[in-house]
Amino acid sequence: MMQSQPFLSTPVSLLIGRLLLAAGFVFLLAVPALLSLRGIQLTTEFLTLLLLALMWNLLAGYADIVTVGQHAFVGIGAYAFFGFLVLAGLDPFVSIALAGCVALAFGLPVMAIIFRLRAGYLAVGSWVVAETLMLSAGKLSAFGGGSGKSLPVPAVKSFGASTAGRYETVYWLALLLAALGFALTFWLMRSRIGVGLTAMRDSEEGAGAIGVNVFRTRILCFLWTTPFLGLAGAIITMQKLRVSPPASFSIIDWTAYVIFIAVIGGIGSFEGPIIGTIVFFFLRESLADLGVWQFIILGAVSIAVILVEPKGLWGLIRRYLPGDLIPVGHRPRPTPDR
Structure with missing residues (x-):
């Protein structure tokens, strides 16, 4: 007797899900024409946090690098962008690219420090390094010291003569960066390195047993994320029009919220x-008037999701789907019968 298939267990459900993803991307392309300046600003923040969550998910979900200091590289990128644009007088687009390079350069010594640690010690160590960098930024008088400094008017007008033009420029840069981050990370996960990362996600000991160089793969993942974080810091600075240690190196905005997003969404997946x-954005906008209760509710939601499904909301949805919407994994090739 054949068992009936559960609801949404046919490939049609995957097709619908992928069509929704495609429709979402088309909507993002039309955002400047459809939304107000406030809507463009919110969507830019959405894209920035989406990229940061993707990078943290790659580290924690696949490479088992549970860092609590991701905001360090966001701040480094923000200050590097300010320095190249305002102090050195370079082109804004060149300054953005150089901000990513500076974040990558800082990633090497930071990695040498925190990779001597493991598990909870690595998380605490990454946080200490990030806080040290934030305090160091507060000593830079050229950047306004502890109170920070706003971008001068000529620098602001270099990426948009009008407010609407500036918002659109920053939005397109954020969309380009998010799309590039997803495309390149997808390519990484589809490569041989990605096979090793998937094996590490499922079982680190098993991955090592089949020949995956776990340490080298962790190094690659860590250095892979740093330029994207630095570029995100530059985009954030273009949007906020200033740098300051508490904002540019904000652990709440660029690490705590990012961890919340990854946990409730589903660690170790692209979806x-x-x-x-x-x-997160739905809850944030809905709870904006509740003050401190906003954080309490966000915490309660994350705990509830973890208790119901440790793999997050995607893990819950995945129970009813025959495959992933974004297929980063590899299926074994069928062998002919002998």
């Missing part, structure tokens, strides 16, 4: 950061 970012 998780997308779902988590959507849910």
Whole structure:
């Protein structure tokens, strides 16, 4: 007797899900024409947090690098962009690219420090390094010291003569960066390195037993994320029009919220950061008037999701789907019968 298939267990459900993803991307392309300046600003923040969540998910979900200091590289990118644009007088687009390079350069010594640690010690160590960098930024008088400094008017007008033009420029840069981050990370996960990362996600000991160089793969993942974080810091500075240690190196905005997004969305998946970012922005905008209760409710939601499904909302949805919407994994090739 054949068992009936559960609801949404046919490939049609995957087709619908992928069509929704495609429709979402088309909507992002039309945002400047459809939304107000406030809507463009919110969507820019959405894209920035989505990229940060993707990078943290790659580290924690696949490479088992649970860092609590991701905001360090966001701040480094923000200050590097300010320095190249305002102090050195370079082109804004060149300054953005150089901000990513500076973040990558800082990633080497930071990695040498925190990779001597493991598990909870690595998390605490990454946080200490980030806080040290934030305090160091507060000593830079050229950047306004502890109170920070705003971008001068000529620098602001270099990426948009009008407010609407500036908002659109920053939005397109954020969309380009998010799309590039997803495309390149997808390519990484589809490569031989990605096979090793998937094996590490499922079982670190098993991955090592089949020949995956776990340490080298962790190094690659860590250095892979740093330029994207630095570029995100530059985009954030273009949007906020200033740098300051508490804002540019904000552990709440660029690490705590990002961890919340990855956890409720689903760690160790490509769909998780997308779902988590959507849910986070919905909750944030809905609870904006509740003050401190906003953080209490966000914490309660994350605990509830973990208790119901440790793999997050995507893990819950995945129970009813025959495959992933974004297929980063590899299926074994069928062998002919002998």
